[in-house]
Amino acid sequence: MIADYTSDFVYLVDMFLIKPRLRFTRGGIQVKSLSETYYHYLMTRTFKLDIISVLPTDIVYIFTGNKPILRLNRVFRIHSFWLLFDMLDNSFANPYAIRIARTLSYMIYIIHCNSCVYYKLSAMQAFGQIAYLENGKWYLNKWVYNNQGNAYIRCFYFTAAVATSTGNNPAPTNVIEYIYMTCSWMMGVFVFALLLGQIRDIVSNANRNREEFQRKMDQALGECKKLGLRQETTNRVRDWFIYTWQQQKTLDEKKLIEKLPLKLQTDLALSVHYTTLSKVQLFQDCDRALLRDLVLKLRPVIFLPGDMICLKGDVGKEMYIINQGILQVVGGDHNEKVFTELSQGAVFGEISLLAIGGNNRRTASIRAKGYCTLFVLAKEDLNDVIRYYPQAQAILKRKAAAMLKNDKKSDEKTEKIKQQAELEDRCKINPRQVPKLITLIANMEEMNENKGVRDLKKAIEEETDKSRRQSIYYPWSTLQRDDDDEEDEWMDEDLSDIGEDSDIEPVNREGPMDDDVDPMEDIDLSAEVPHSDEEGDRPGTSGTRKLHAE
Numbered sequence: 001m002i003a004d005y006t007s008d009f010v011y012l013v014d015m016f017l018i019k020p021r022l023r024f025t026r027g028g029i030q031v032k033s034l035s036e037t038y039y040h041y042l043m044t045r046t047f048k049l050d051i052i053s054v055l056p057t058d059i060v061y062i063f064t065g066n067k068p069i070l071r072l073n074r075v076f077r078i079h080s081f082w083l084l085f086d087m088l089d090n091s092f093a094n095p096y097a098i099r100i101a102r103t104l105s106y107m108i109y110i111i112h113c114n115s116c117v118y119y120k121l122s123a124m125q126a127f128g129q130i131a132y133l134e135n136g137k138w139y140l141n142k143w144v145y146n147n148q149g150n151a152y153i154r155c156f157y158f159t160a161a162v163a164t165s166t167g168n169n170p171a172p173t174n175v176i177e178y179i180y181m182t183c184s185w186m187m188g189v190f191v192f193a194l195l196l197g198q199i200r201d202i203v204s205n206a207n208r209n210r211e212e213f214q215r216k217m218d219q220a221l222g223e224c225k226k227l228g229l230r231q232e233t234t235n236r237v238r239d240w241f242i243y244t245w246q247q248q249k250t251l252d253e254k255k256l257i258e259k260l261p262l263k264l265q266t267d268l269a270l271s272v273h274y275t276t277l278s279k280v281q282l283f284q285d286c287d288r289a290l291l292r293d294l295v296l297k298l299r300p301v302i303f304l305p306g307d308m309i310c311l312k313g314d315v316g317k318e319m320y321i322i323n324q325g326i327l328q329v330v331g332g333d334h335n336e337k338v339f340t341e342l343s344q345g346a347v348f349g350e351i352s353l354l355a356i357g358g359n360n361r362r363t364a365s366i367r368a369k370g371y372c373t374l375f376v377l378a379k380e381d382l383n384d385v386i387r388y389y390p391q392a393q394a395i396l397k398r399k400a401a402a403m404l405k406n407d408k409k410s411d412e413k414t415e416k417i418k419q420q421a422e423l424e425d426r427c428k429i430n431p432r433q434v435p436k437l438i439t440l441i442a443n444m445e446e447m448n449e450n451k452g453v454r455d456l457k458k459a460i461e462e463e464t465d466k467s468r469r470q471s472i473y474y475p476w477s478t479l480q481r482d483d484d485d486e487e488d489e490w491m492d493e494d495l496s497d498i499g500e501d502s503d504i505e506p507v508n509r510e511g512p513m514d515d516d517v518d519p520m521e522d523i524d525l526s527a528e529v530p531h532s533d534e535e536g537d538r539p540g541t542s543g544t545r546k547l548h549a550e
């Protein structure tokens with residue numbers, strides 16, 4: 001009784017609150033207005049059937065007692081059952097469970113009806129209390145339900161066992177029982193076999209993708225083994241399959257949407273990859289239509305950690321957009337130098353594709369840092385699309401050219417630093433050291449009261465001081481100790497003697513001069529002294545060359 005009236009309550013809620021709100025389409029347009037949906041429901045056949053199904057026919061119980069057959073009109077609700085499953089099927093991303101539930105509920109319903117019949121037959125035979133005669137002996141009817149325990153569960157169990165032919169069923173004792181058993185077995189063989197078959201199909205459909213993937217992976221790994229590839233390579237193939245499955249649950253993402261109309265495919269691809277594409281600077285600056293045209297040409301590809309996506313010097317045939325993961329721009333003999341890292345939304349490979357540097361060779365090598373998903377755009381596809389968008393073409397070229405220029409600059413800078421370091425290493429002379437010859441001349445002239453030269457000496461002292469201070473901060477300066485020694489040397493010298501004898505050649509005090517080199521030739525104080533401030537940290541090559549001459 002509780003179950004009966006709870007169901008009645010649910011039927012009423014469905015009639016007054018749910019069904020009248022269901023949207024419908026009129027002339028291809030979906031109607032959402034409540035008044036219209038209510039009116040639409042009242043006009044349908046469904047409404048009439050719903051009314052019949054909730055008619056309180058069980059009021060007759062007052063006169064007849066509890067007779068569930070009087071509620072038979074509830075059967076008219078069966079369309080609600082189908083409607084519910086259709087709606088669930090359409091709204092779930094993975095409807096296999098819903099389909100299995102529907103098929104199982106058919107089976108349960110059939111068993112339910114059958115157990116009702118069994119109960120009725122048992123009741124008609126006084127639940128086995130009427131004895132019957134067989135071969136001259138009287139027996140109690142063991143086939144019927146004996147009215148012990150929970151009637152519904154006992155009858156349901158008996159019917160389920162008969163229908164699925166799994167139970168050790170008692171033998172029927174009369175014609176009616178024989179007919180019942182025959183019908184039950186027939187139903188078991190045909191209807192149940194059909195329903196169970198349906199469940200098997202649903203389950204195998206749900207697993208079809210997974211099985212196909214597994215088959216392809218096994219095939220590929222089998223090929224690796226046949227070809228005698230190294231275990232490491234085989235492991236990478238396996239890794240690739242597993243990561244691809246985890247990421248997209250299919251090996252060919254495009255295959256899933258190719259049945260859809262082009263417009264829908266584009267919308268779908270745009271919405272799925274929106275996060276990545278919205279980060280691509282190029283698309284932000286360009287015509288939105290370019291993005292729509294390009295999106296279907298993008299092919300997702302997965303790379304494993306350490307994979308080289310392109311190598312410097314290779315011919316560029318594709319460009320890439322990073323969907324997921326981090327990639328490194330690398331260089332050096334063994335790609336050991338990492339120049340920069342690229343992440344989601346970054347574009348690379350366009351320089352050689354557009355032959356911006358004058359040829360179609362890759363200007364850098366790119367390596368996957370971890371697992372990466374990239375969109376690949378083939379040269380022909382890019383050309384196909386971009387020729388209709390000259391503005392985008394210009395932006396792409398401008399950006400690539402700027403990047404190329406930057407790369408060149410940093411290459412030159414690296415080269416310069418390298419040369420400089422080599423030179424310093426060879427000379428072993430602090431380039432900031434002020435030539436001693438100049439110091440000597442300045443000292444002598446000061447004694448002769450020459451103001452210009454006195455200033456010059458002051459400047460030299462300041463510079464020497466600064467040089468010493470700076471060299472503390474530059475560990476690459478190899479002559480820190482020599483400097484101090486030499487400086488101490490000339491600081492300790494008594495220059496007053498020199499002033500008294502103006503005939504003495506200042507050069508002789510510093511030791512013999514190289515005949516071929518004119519010590520004044522390369523010395524340019526205006527360049528040497530203020531240079532230290534202007535150039536900042538690193539000495540220029542010219543300074544080193546001058547000192548070398550000295």
Ligand SMILES: Nc1ncnc2c1ncn2[C@@H]1O[C@@H]2COP(=O)(O)O[C@H]2[C@H]1O
Nearest residue numbers: 316340348349350351352353362363364
């Ligand atoms: N310094 C850099 N920063 C970011 N990307 C770069 C840098 N240098 C080169 N690339 C990219 O690496 C790609 C290598 O192939 P391409 O020369 O076709 O195009 C190149 C650029 O897209």
